[in-house]
Amino acid sequence: MQLRFLGIIPNTPDTDSPTIWLDEDSGDLLIQSYKATEEEVKACQETGSIPGHSTDVPDHETVIRLPKVMLNYVPRPDSEQ
Template identity: 80%
Template sequence: MRLRFLGIIPNTPDTDSPTIWLDEETGDLLIQSYAATEAEVKACREVGSIPGHSTEVPDHEVIIRLPKVMRQYLPGPDSE
């Protein structure tokens, strides 16, 4: 795996550091951020996604909250 650092929340203290990396081999993003609260997960389940798709979060997945300021580090669809 070859990771490239994309960004960290600006002016972050040492103990609070949402961060984004890009896996240059797969194009996947690795995101360290805040875990969604139970209320946020419940709201996601209520909204759902597509008809017939489960709204449960599998054990191998998580819902995270990415602060708005971190969106500047997300690569666009045509970025490498």
């Protein structure tokens, strides 16, 4: 796996650092961020996604909260990488 560092939330202390990387091989993003609270997960489940799709979060997945400022580091299809 070849990762490229994309960005870290500005002005965070050493122990509170949402970060984002790009997997150069697959194009996937790896994101370190805040865990969603139980209330936020419940709100996601209540909102749902597509009809018939489970709203349960499997053990191998999680819901994270990505601070808005981190969107600056998400690659766009029309941008150079």
